[in-house]
Amino acid sequence: MLKDITLGQYFPGDTVVHRLDPRTKIVLLIVYIVALFQAVSWWSYALVAFVTVLAMILGHITPKNIFKGLKPMLFIIALTALLNVFYTKGTPVVEGWIITWEGIGRSAQMILRIVLLIAGTFLLTYTTSPIALTDGLEKLLNPLKKLKVPVHEMTLMMSMALRFIPTLIEETDKIMSAQKARGADFETGSLMQRAKALLPILVPLFVSAFRRADELAVAMESRCYHGGEGRTRMKQMKLQGIDYAAFALGALFLAAVIVLRHFGL
Amino acid sequence: MPELRVEALTHVYSAGTPFQKTAIENITLSIPQGQMVGLLGHTGSGKSTFIQHLNALLQPTSGKVTYDGRDINADKYTRRDIKGQVGLVFQYPEYQLFEETVYKDIAFGPKNQRLSEAEVDERVREAADFVGVKEKYFTRSPLEISGGQKRRVAIAGVIAMRPGVLILDEPTAGLDPAGCRQILDNIRNYRDKTGSTVILVSHNMDDAARMAERLIVFDHGHVAMDGTPEEVFSRPEELIAIGLNVPHAAAIAMALRKRGVQLEGSIYTHEQLKAAVCRAKEAGVC
Numbered sequence: 107m108l109k110d111i112t113l114g115q116y117f118p119g120d121t122v123v124h125r126l127d128p129r130t131k132i133v134l135l136i137v138y139i140v141a142l143f144q145a146v147s148w149w150s151y152a153l154v155a156f157v158t159v160l161a162m163i164l165g166h167i168t169p170k171n172i173f174k175g176l177k178p179m180l181f182i183i184a185l186t187a188l189l190n191v192f193y194t195k196g197t198p199v200v201e202g203w204i205i206t207w208e209g210i211g212r213s214a215q216m217i218l219r220i221v222l223l224i225a226g227t228f229l230l231t232y233t234t235s236p237i238a239l240t241d242g243l244e245k246l247l248n249p250l251k252k253l254k255v256p257v258h259e260m261t262l263m264m265s266m267a268l269r270f271i272p273t274l275i276e277e278t279d280k281i282m283s284a285q286k287a288r289g290a291d292f293e294t295g296s297l298m299q300r301a302k303a304l305l306p307i308l309v310p311l312f313v314s315a316f317r318r319a320d321e322l323a324v325a326m327e328s329r330c331y332h333g334g335e336g337r338t339r340m341k342q343m344k345l346q347g348i349d350y351a352a353f354a355l356g357a358l359f360l361a362a363v364i365v366l367r368h369f370g371l
Numbered sequence: 372m373p374e375l376r377v378e379a380l381t382h383v384y385s386a387g388t389p390f391q392k393t394a395i396e397n398i399t400l401s402i403p404q405g406q407m408v409g410l411l412g413h414t415g416s417g418k419s420t421f422i423q424h425l426n427a428l429l430q431p432t433s434g435k436v437t438y439d440g441r442d443i444n445a446d447k448y449t450r451r452d453i454k455g456q457v458g459l460v461f462q463y464p465e466y467q468l469f470e471e472t473v474y475k476d477i478a479f480g481p482k483n484q485r486l487s488e489a490e491v492d493e494r495v496r497e498a499a500d501f502v503g504v505k506e507k508y509f510t511r512s513p514l515e516i517s518g519g520q521k522r523r524v525a526i527a528g529v530i531a532m533r534p535g536v537l538i539l540d541e542p543t544a545g546l547d548p549a550g551c552r553q554i555l556d557n558i559r560n561y562r563d564k565t566g567s568t569v570i571l572v573s574h575n576m577d578d579a580a581r582m583a584e585r586l587i588v589f590d591h592g593h594v595a596m597d598g599t600p601e602e603v604f605s606r607p608e609e610l611i612a613i614g615l616n617v618p619h620a621a622a623i624a625m626a627l628r629k630r631g632v633q634l635e636g637s638i639y640t641h642e643q644l645k646a647a648v649c650r651a652k653e654a655g656v657c
Contacts, residue, residue: 280461280466281466283428284461284464284466284467285467287454287460288454288467288479288480288532289451289454289479289480289532291451291483305469306467306469306479310467310469313466313469
């Protein structure tokens with residue numbers, strides 16, 4: 107049951123979107139989010155949605171993949187929509203009702219905004235391997251090293267965390283089965299009892315996480331790891347023609363949304 | 372006599388998704404009380420999935436598992452009770468130890484069975500005795516004792532529930548030879564004293580040959596062979612085709628026969644090999 111969690115799962119592929127430099131994609135995602143929050147009218151939303159769909163087609167990401175990731179967010183989306191329906195003033199749908207036409211329009215836009223936001227983020231994680239993502243992030247944050255921000259260490263921690271999430275999920279599954287086999291009961295009882303019932307899972311999980319961390323540290327040390335200083339890479343990241351083209355398109359897109367906003371559209 | 376019956380058991384993982392995978396298919400067998408069964412099969416043959424059905428950790432996609440005539444998946448109460456009747460020791464069980472002391476950890480199972488304090492105490496002492504964990508260890512933390520000791524404490528934690536069927540998944544994996552022998556002796560001792568059924572999942576053919584009265588071989592989610600060690604080990608080619616091995620003694624006997632040495636009878640333990648070679652020598656055939 108724990109295996110059903112998708113955490114920005116990566117779908118390997120060889121499309122234009124996959125081939126883009128991770129740095130490009132991160133920057134474009136930021137541009138995309140800024141543009142999304144600049145959108146005010148249906149026209150600008152349509153433009154953002156069009157760009158999203160275009161990127162999905164280029165990256166061979168099906169709507170089904172996106173909706174699978176949306177599932178856990180459904181509650182938040184529904185709540186936002188409901189609040190907007192009820193708390194926007196305007197002309198009531200039926201005389202005396204609290205629901206207004208403006209409210210309906212606004213909540214539809216809010217839904218669209220959240221869905222597009224998530225879709226855009228998923229486009230990044232679906233088409234970029236976690237390693238490439240953290241590498242790109244490290245490169246982008248490099249200037250912060252001047253301010254003594256431990257960028258390399260932070261991104262290393264991030265990629266390790268990403269690497270070990272599936273391992274720990276599997277481990278939790280195993281420990282849960284083992285404790286169930288000893289008659290542990292996780293499903294019934296009061297809240298307090300259930301919290302207590304987690305102890306037989308958490309203790310072995312922590313013990314094994316520490317053991318793994320220890321082993322990983324030894325393995326890294328025995329391969330002469332000594333921090334980011336002077337470390338070279340096997341895969342050098344280099345911006346190519348498609349990256350510059352993507353930047354240009356991104357800039358154009360942002361400009362278009364801002365222009366639309368300027369004209370109140 | 373209670374009996375563990377499996378009828379047309381099938382289990383499909385992630386049914387209805389692209390990751391759908393049939394782990395075991397249409398397995399029917401029955402294991403009478405007190406039998407010592409060896410479950411063989413390479414990694415991914417479905418044996419782990421199979422054993423998790425025997426105490427209702429996994430529910431069958433189709434088919435039925437009954438113990439003592441009762442469907443173990445009848446309702447959530449039988450599903451809970453069965454955990455105490457069919458004890459399952461997972462691979463590397465020492466990673467599930469969590470209590471402050473060895474005593475408390477062994478007591479976890481019986482406590483979940485809602486037994487009285489006195490009863491729990493009796494079970495813990497009995498189980499610890501079976502696996503040779505001495506009383507002086509009771510107050511130690513299970514995290515600071517040696518690997519072999521941890522393994523035995525973890526097995527005791529399941530034995531303490533007094534299961535009528537004890538299933539052990541690779542109980543000797545990662546132990547030194549002395550530790551392996553000890554654990555296997557403990558298990559045999561437990562079976563002899565309590566009359567429990569024991570199902571031993573193993574990769575190690577020599578362990579299986581030495582311990583089991585009956586061998587069940589899994590291959591690609593099906594039962595490929597089911598019989599006494601003599602029957603199973605008399606078909607070495609099939610075992611090798613499945614990706615398993617034959618016991619060392621059987622391999623040596625096979626090699627000797629190939630070279631024209633006439634050895635009598637079925638040979639799969641060291642004792643049998645020794646006896647057969649001695650007989651052959653006396654008869655002057657080599």
